[in-house]
Amino acid sequence: MNKLIFIILSSIAIQASSQPSGKDILNLIDKNLNAKTRILTAKMIISGARESRTIEFNSWAEGEKKAYTEYTSPAREKGTKMLKMEDKLWIFSPSTDRIIQITGQMLRQSVMGSDLSYEDMMEDPALANHYNASVTAQDTADNRECWIVQLNALKEGEAYEVRKIWVDQERNIPLKEELYGKSGKLLKRTSLTDVQKIQGRWFPMKMIFKDMLRSGDGTQFIISSIKLDETISPDVFSKASLK
Amino acid sequence: MIRFLIKGLLRDSHRSRLPLIVVAFGVMLTILLTTWITGILGDSINLNAKLATGHLKVITRAYQENMDQLPVDLALTGTSGLIKSLRTDFPAVSWVERIEFGGLLDLPDENNETKSQGPFAGIAIDMFNIDSGEKERLNLKKILVDGKLPSSSGELLVSSSFAQKLGIKIRDKVTFIGSTMFGEMAINNYTVAGTIRYGISSLDKGSIIMDISDARNALDMEDACNEILGFTGTDYYDDAKATEVMTSFNKKHLENKDQFAPVMLRLRDQNDLGTLIDLMNGVVGLISFIFILAMSVVLWNAALIGGLRRYGEVGLRLAIGEEKGHIYRSLIAESLIIGIAGSFLGTAVGLSISYLVQQKGIDLSKLMESATMIMPGVFRTKITPASWYIGFIPGILATVLGTALAGIGIYRRQTASLFKELQS
DSSP states (O other), X not given: OHHHHHHHHXXXXXXXXXXXXXXXXXXXXXXXXXXXXXXXXXXXXXEOSSOEEEEEEEEEEETTTEEEEEEEESTTTTTXXXXXXXXXXXXXXXXXXXXXEOXXXXXXXXXXXXSOBHHHHHOOSOGGGTEEEEEEEEEEETTEEEEEEEEEXXXXXXXXXXXXXXXXXXXXXXXXXXXXXXXXXXXEEEEEEXXXXXXXXXXXXXXXXXXXXXXXXXXXXXXXXXXXXXXXXXXXXXGGGGO | OHHHHHHHHHHOHHHHHHHHHHHHHHHHHHHHHHHHHHHHHHHHHHHHIXXXXXXXXXXXXXXXXXXXXXXXXGOEESHHHHHHHHHHXXXXXXXXXXXXXXXXXXXXXXXXXXXXXXEEEEEEEOOSOGGGOHHHHTTXXXXXXXXXXXXXXXXXXXXXXXXXXXTOOTTOEEEEEEEOTTSOEEEEEEEEEEEEOOSOHHHHTSEEEEEHHXXXXXXXXXXXXXXXXXXXXXXXXXXXXXXXXXXXXXXXXXXXXXXXXXXXEEGGGSTTHHHHHHHHHHHHHHHHHHHHHHHHHHHHHHHHHHHHHTHHHHHHHHHTTXXXXXXXXXXXXXXXXXXXXXXXXXXXXXHHHHHHHHHHOEEOTTTTTTOOSOOOSEEOOOOXXXXXXXXXHHHHHHHHHHHHHHHGGGGGOOGGGHHHHHHO
């Protein structure tokens, strides 16, 4: 009997010691994903209620505070540019020759009709600053062993009160995420696939975002090329680059 | 006999004054209450019809499920053909296309960058086609505060409070930001032709009106709109007629299960207006019932007091051989005369006050500033044909009922003890 208790306690202790804390997992994700700079070419395939649309763009990002995106197709969106600086977001529309700052309620609107909102784009990816993380279970996603990390908002006013992330135990990369509102309703679901090793980091090249409150099959975000830690001219992240 | 009773009532004013005042006051109150409720609810229904619901509305099945979000991506397509068939099938109804949409209005500074911006609810109407009657329906000339109505493409109207909040002036260039029917980003420049004031707080906070051709261009909605509104001939909603048209249309499209198939709704099926209509119909009956009940009790008591005062008179009339039934009937006849006179007086005063409020209105817009429902800021009574008799009949009924209840005491008097009672 004593032997059995010892075996059970030992297995619990081994499991506890091998299971990292929620905060540790978030730090590992940040370490893996967050490069100094990112330059990527990507496309969004948006499945709407009536038809599917493809939007192509090039994007430059430095850290988490600066990002610049230029849309290259279709014709209606071509030449539209977006600049994110700290907590501010501007759009340049060539047809109106206007630089428009996106604020307030507009931040909750969809980006180019996709399942992503401007607020999602503006989000600080360092989740540990906004959420209390804990590992709640183990599961598989995309045939990979995952930790399920539950994040609870530290303060009121966060866009999502609770987040559940399925994190690949080996590659320290999220493979699935569910975002919940204050009422506990599932608002958005994301799955990340086609994980490739880019410059020593594991990176998902395809993401599928689904706004659960919208019709359609969601938005596919496909990265066709990505360069990490390249030098980007500071001029790119200025309002002058919008025109 | 009637002349005799009237003379008696006039000479002995104690017999008629109190019941007359009570009946007149009650009738006046009934009329004021019913015309007030009919006015407010009727105006609200009418406003909702003109601005949002129509008497009938054609939308897609998918749009119906998300109607409160005004989703342009779930709009009707091929609307020129649809509206043509509606006009052929239901010629008595006036059909118009509308686009209701939301977005952000942005005012640029001298560097063409954002100076101020705010979210709005927009209505696109067939403004440049005189035959559509939309300018008149939305009373645009009357609600125009400054500037002019749009006369060409690229011009729009902004609600005055919204314009003030953003610092927009007439002829300013503003930028509309929203989503097209296909989910693409829509950014277009417009010129502010004028500012408007609906007098409805929920709309004055942030709304714009533009021509439907401009909205179609901005939202990529060629031969499409999210709503087709139908208006029956009269200003007031005819539920029976609307039901008939809706049933016939929906029967025709019943087999089409596509999510973008058209479906017709009545005014009462939208914005909880069905409850408002039922409330309006029910409340008038309820007021009359409460009035009859309350007035009967008051007049019963008044008649009982009168009966005590006339105890000797009734005893004497019984003693000299007048039948109990005859006395009872004469008291009822007296009450009938008082009822008619009181109801007449009450109706005259009630209708006069109602007419005044109907014409002048009572401005409660300050109290309605936080209202989210489409409600008028100036409240008015509404005199309908029913207003002429709504208080009159209960007025007479209550007087007669009160006297009838109090007069039962006559039958309890014992003829044998009358002389003893009179001697004492």
